[in-house]
Amino acid sequence: MTNPLRLGVAGLGVVGTGLIRLLQRRHAEWAARAGRDIAVAAYSARRRGDRGLDLGGALYYASPAELAASGSIDIFVELIGGAEGIAFDAVKAALSRGISVVTANKAMLAAHGFELATLAERSGAQLCFEAAVGGGIPVIKTLRESLAGNAIQRVSGIFNGTCNYILSRMETERLPFDVCLREAQALGYAEADPAFDIGGFDTAHKLAIVASLAFGAKVDTGAVSVEGIEQITLADLSAADELGFRIKLLGVAERTPHGVEQRVHPTMVARSAPLAQTMGVLNAVSIDGDAIGELTLVGPGAGGDATASAVAGDIVDIARGIRLAPFGRPAASLVDADRVPMQRHEGGYYVRLAVVDRPGAMGAIAARMGERLISLEAIMQKRAGKEAAAAGVVPVVLMTHGTTESSIREALALTVEDGVVRERPQVIRIEREAL
Ligand SMILES: NC(=O)c1ccc[n+]([C@@H]2O[C@H](COP(=O)([O-])OP(=O)(O)OC[C@H]3O[C@@H](n4cnc5c(N)ncnc54)[C@H](OP(=O)(O)O)[C@@H]3O)[C@@H](O)[C@H]2O)c1
Secondary structure, three states, rough: OOEEEEEEOOOOOOOOHHHHHHHHHOOOHHHHHHHHOOEEEEEOOOOOOOOOOOOOEEEEEEOOOOOOHHHHOOEEEEEEOEEEEEEHHHHHHHHOOOOEEEOOOOHHHHHHHHHHHOOOOOOOEEEEEEHHHOOOOOHHHHHHHOOOOEEEEEEEEEHHHHHHHHHHHHHOOOOHHHHHHHHHHOOOOOOOHHHHHHOOOHHHHHHHHHHHHHHHHHHHHHHHEEEEOOOHHHHHHHHHHOOOOOEEEEEEEEEOOOEEEEEEEEEEEEOOOOOOOOOOOEEEEEEEEOOOOOEEEEEEEOHHHHHHHHHHHHHHHHHOOOOOOOOOOOOOEEOOOOOOOHHEEEEEEEEEEEEEEOOOHHHHHHHHHOOOOOOOOEEEOOOOOOOHHHEEEEHHHHHHOEEEEEHHHHHHHHHHOOOOEEEEEEEEEEHHOOO
């Protein structure tokens, strides 16, 4: 009889305990699918103890790196987190000894994905990370395996449940950003320091990983332009609604004439699009391939069970003997990621302005747009609230047809210089399909 496949699980937090509970509940199915028994042989966490789990005779290691190098495991499952330090050292220790690794650690893959893939290839180990992007949604497998026959044009998605929760609550409950952020924190969705989520950086990590799989480039977060959702107001959400859009924090990786663009920013998405209909903490990823057309996957982007489901799928794949290059092609063939400046981005724009309430102001704005060959698709003048009226300004919303980022930024800077616009104009990019 085949010996059981021995797991070494480092990290018994939300995902680690979720994984062990899932293994206990579905032990027989895992074994049937893998063709052999699967057991936790060893574990590591800061604190020793079973956390109410049945860890059987699993050995405890205070050091994850020692667990990885112990020789008593077949797969090292890294569920600690963090780009550097403990997790990274332990994963390198496992891979360099030919021990396969399953990880949910997007921060580590975003920082060291290429190096780790190279190490895995050299030692013949597998490096699997389905849980690192989109939690339980099988986006990595879909790009790496199922869509391997396609030329991918674009991947766009809602990769951060906290931001999607905040924007959904703001829109449906008409609550300001700060209130929704505090709610997300109270519910345990947002980190105590939420800057990483709301600033768009978590989305950027996941996008860089996805872009590598989709476009054959090395993972490079430096190639991602990032803007967060901190500046989105209820006025923007209302205007979006009137224009037939929703505002979502999207990560978009897309082939353009200037190279593969990677960008994270609040985006106007047509209400009819699947991404716009993804509300609350859910994540969604739309993939545009030449043969498949557009495909959207929607599901839970976090949580113990959902993330453990993705980790489990990787473990069973390795147990079955499936061998794949971590990023879908040999590491040596991965090219440097393009770094396309945001100024070159082309698309439609939503602009909200505080226009000085005097004759000729709108004409001056239209003239500046015209000079940069920007054509307007819609203009909405909103009723001035008390504050705006007291400040002598009128809120105006513009929607442009396709133009470049540099053109719209230059035109808006000139309207401020001309003295016809007060405050910093709010600019939100519009999703291409919606134009
Ligand atoms: N939570 C999610 O929904 C989710 C979703 C997708 C991906 N992920 C990723 O999954 C990974 C784990 O996340 P999590 O939410 O499960 O984290 P977590 O709840 O904070 O758990 C982290 C675990 O790592 C252990 N640990 C920390 N430092 C250690 C050290 N020096 N030596 C040994 N063990 C150490 C902790 O030990 P103690 O228990 O003793 O403190 C804890 O068990 C991260 O990479 C995260 O980005 C999480």
